[in-house]
Amino acid sequence: MPTLTKLFTMQEVSKQNSKDNCWVVIDGKVYDLTLYLDDHPGGDDVVLAAAGRDATEDFEDAGHSNIAKDLMGAFCIGELDVDTTSPEITSKNQPVDYPQKIKDLTKQYWAVPVAVVGISVVVGFLYLRKK
Numbered sequence: 001m002p003t004l005t006k007l008f009t010m011q012e013v014s015k016q017n018s019k020d021n022c023w024v025v026i027d028g029k030v031y032d033l034t035l036y037l038d039d040h041p042g043g044d045d046v047v048l049a050a051a052g053r054d055a056t057e058d059f060e061d062a063g064h065s066n067i068a069k070d071l072m073g074a075f076c077i078g079e080l081d082v083d084t085t086s087p088e089i090t091s092k093n094q095p096v097d098y099p100q101k102i103k104d105l106t107k108q109y110w111a112v113p114v115a116v117v118g119i120s121v122v123v124g125f126l127y128l129r130k131k
């Protein structure tokens with residue numbers, strides 16, 4: 001299913017790190033706090049210090065209330081594109097564990113050689129009896 005959520009790379013987010021363009025990432029979501037800076041009860045300086053980066057820890061450390069958490073939605077502009085943020089955790093870059101893969105395949109398809117041997121024994125047995 002295609003989603004309508006806009007995805008941003010960390011590179012894009014990191015460029016929005018000023019008073020005129022202040023984006024932060026909190027829990028994988030991207031927030032544009034530019035228009036909220038002046039109204040933020042904790043002050044604009046704390047938010048600006050986290051501008052253009054992942055502010056999840058700072059946000060949690062400030063012990064925000066549920067009111068603050070409800071307010072967040074109004075500033076959410078999309079989500080972080082995780083594939084481009086952490087290429088090291090995508091499967092493309094994971095080293096393939098071939099011995100483990102072979103073991104898994106063996107476990108999955110053990111019935112094939114067993115069936116082949118079984119059928120050969122039965123056919124051989126019938127053939128010998130006929131003689």
Ligand code: HEM
Pocket residue numbers: 024031033040041042043046047049050055058059062063064065066067068069071072075
């Ligand atoms: C969508 C994002 C944010 C919203 C809607 C928001 C909202 C609020 C609100 C409503 C308060 C008043 C206290 C409360 O009700 O919890 C507050 C306080 C505060 N916020 Fe934020 N905030 C946001 C992001 C951030 C970020 C990114 C930081 C830090 C980098 C931050 C740091 C603080 C601090 C330090 C306080 C003061 C806490 C205190 O005085 O005890 N906030 N925020």
